[in-house]
Amino acid sequence: MDTVRATLDNSSECWIDYIRRCIGINDISVHKKHGYSLYTWDEIVKHDKWNDCWIVVHGKVYDVTDWVPNHPGGKLILDGAGGDCTAVWESYHPLSLCEKGVPVKFLIGEVRDYKDFYSWDGEFFKTVKTRVEAAIPRHKCRDDPQMISKGFIIMISYFLCLSMYIYFCTWWSAIIYGLCCGQVGVNIMHDGNHMAYTSSKNLSWASGHVLEMVGSSSVVYRRSHVFGHHSCVNHYELDRSFDTTYPLMRLHVNQPRHWYHRYQQIYTWFLYMNLNFGDLFGTFDEFFWMSNYPNRRGSTSFSAFVMQILVKLCWFFYAILIPSYIHGYVSIFPVWFLYMLTFSIGYSLFFAVNHWTLDAGFVDNSSIGNTNWGILQVENSLNFALESKFWTWVSGGLNHQIEHHLFPGMVHTRLPEIRGIVQDTCKEFGIRYYQYDSFWSALVAHYKLLKALGEYDNPPVSLLTSPSN
Ligand SMILES: [Zn+2]
Numbered sequence: 001m002d003t004v005r006a007t008l009d010n011s012s013e014c015w016i017d018y019i020r021r022c023i024g025i026n027d028i029s030v031h032k033k034h035g036y037s038l039y040t041w042d043e044i045v046k047h048d049k050w051n052d053c054w055i056v057v058h059g060k061v062y063d064v065t066d067w068v069p070n071h072p073g074g075k076l077i078l079d080g081a082g083g084d085c086t087a088v089w090e091s092y093h094p095l096s097l098c099e100k101g102v103p104v105k106f107l108i109g110e111v112r113d114y115k116d117f118y119s120w121d122g123e124f125f126k127t128v129k130t131r132v133e134a135a136i137p138r139h140k141c142r143d144d145p146q147m148i149s150k151g152f153i154i155m156i157s158y159f160l161c162l163s164m165y166i167y168f169c170t171w172w173s174a175i176i177y178g179l180c181c182g183q184v185g186v187n188i189m190h191d192g193n194h195m196a197y198t199s200s201k202n203l204s205w206a207s208g209h210v211l212e213m214v215g216s217s218s219v220v221y222r223r224s225h226v227f228g229h230h231s232c233v234n235h236y237e238l239d240r241s242f243d244t245t246y247p248l249m250r251l252h253v254n255q256p257r258h259w260y261h262r263y264q265q266i267y268t269w270f271l272y273m274n275l276n277f278g279d280l281f282g283t284f285d286e287f288f289w290m291s292n293y294p295n296r297r298g299s300t301s302f303s304a305f306v307m308q309i310l311v312k313l314c315w316f317f318y319a320i321l322i323p324s325y326i327h328g329y330v331s332i333f334p335v336w337f338l339y340m341l342t343f344s345i346g347y348s349l350f351f352a353v354n355h356w357t358l359d360a361g362f363v364d365n366s367s368i369g370n371t372n373w374g375i376l377q378v379e380n381s382l383n384f385a386l387e388s389k390f391w392t393w394v395s396g397g398l399n400h401q402i403e404h405h406l407f408p409g410m411v412h413t414r415l416p417e418i419r420g421i422v423q424d425t426c427k428e429f430g431i432r433y434y435q436y437d438s439f440w441s442a443l444v445a446h447y448k449l450l451k452a453l454g455e456y457d458n459p460p461v462s463l464l465t466s467p468s469n
Contacts, residue, residue, distance in 0.1 A: 037109040048082030055085045059114035062106040074201035079222045087231035092409040095129045118373035125374025128425040132418045141410045142199040151188050158184050169327040174335045178342025185347045186396030193222045196411050215315030219304045234380040235363040250453045253362045265450035275344040354401040357445035359434045377405040383435040384442040
């Protein structure tokens with residue numbers, strides 16, 4: 001409070017703010033441009049551009065336009081512009097900075113009738129963060145030579161596999177290219193879009209954009225995954241992973257059950273095989289899509305939309321047009337189709353088994369303001385095959401999903417280093433930490449969820465599987 005008031009420029013304080021300060025309504029800061037106001041979400045969401053960027057953290061509204069070029073996390077801040085960035089603020093920044101809060105010089109007001117979805121009270125998240133920061137110094141959490149060499153190997157392989165796909169145009173070259181694309185996705189693109197690939201803003205940013213090489217959109221991915229999924233994992237309305245799956249798949253007890261869900265444990269695997277078709281053609285609607293939920297916003301940038309069209313044209317050129325020119329249209333389509341299937345399945349399954357089994361929770365509105373964010377992240381994420389270097393490599397560290405969700409800004413090759421700290425802290429606080437012994441057992445657990453949610457509105461407790469702890 002004292003710090004806040006020390007920053008006041010009393011000479012420019014208007015009489016309304018003076019009265020508010022005197023009667024102690026708020027931690028008042030007078031922003032020279034806006035004054036201090038209560039804002040509705042309708043007003044806040046309009047400020048979502050690089051030259052007009054507002055963010056919300058713990059119900060306070062900040063105009064960070066001047067800070068955007070200096071932000072250590074690069075342009076990631078723009079994906080949260082006009083929305084609620086509380087979870088991203090808390091999970092990406094050092095504890096000392098979070099305790100100080102967003103610099104008060106950016107404060108311009110607060111959200112009218114704000115409700116934080118999660119609770120930020122309690123000692124669990126603070127404790128685990130303190131221990132992890134002590135073990136992995138800040139400058140190392142995004143810098144790991146192992147990640148750079150891994151990324152280099154995968155990118156070289158990618159271009160080799162692409163060349164083989166174009167030159168040979170056979171079923172085996174399609175499968176190899178598809179698998180390689182999956183590896184680019186989980187190992188490079190995912191870290192890059194979390195701005196976790198390296199501490200170099202530009203390299204991280206570029207590594208996120210490898211998603212464009214397969215005709216998809218990193219802007220949409222960051223908005224739907226980093227903000228829309230990580231901030232509110234497994235909530236049936238807020239977690240945007242459910243947008244791409246329902247109504248075809250029922251993955252949450254709060255979603256209405258239809259007759260065809262009875263067969264979803266059979267047909268879901270075919271849907272996973274086609275994920276990339278949806279990704280390729282389904283990203284456009286995201287550019288026009290808005291929602292009442294502040295963390296569920298689509299992109300409004302026209303330039304990003306135009307870029308998407310160019311990217312898809314490029315992709316069409318080298319994935320279909322060039323091979324067609326060499327081998328003929330008739331022979332390319334089955335090969336292209338096989339490549340898309342392989343890529344889809346090699347990518348989507350790693351994400352599916354990490355949250356969608358009966359051992360994870362079903363988050364609903366009862367969590368609003370009640371449950372500590374860190375605990376919800378742990379209890380709604382699932383690890384698998386932790387001892388296997390092979391699965392850690394090919395899943396891009398997604399088998400350490402719990403650690404990734406607590407520390408999304410950490411490069412995935414460092415996640416095994418903090419596993420023990422997270423496990424011990426969970427044990428100390430009595431928080432369940434689920435892990436499957438193998439990828440196969442995680443897949444079986446996912447199958448059981450599909451079957452149970454297809455048969456029952458509320459699956460009985462007896463259907464819960466028993467992972468090792
Ligand atoms: Zn992630």
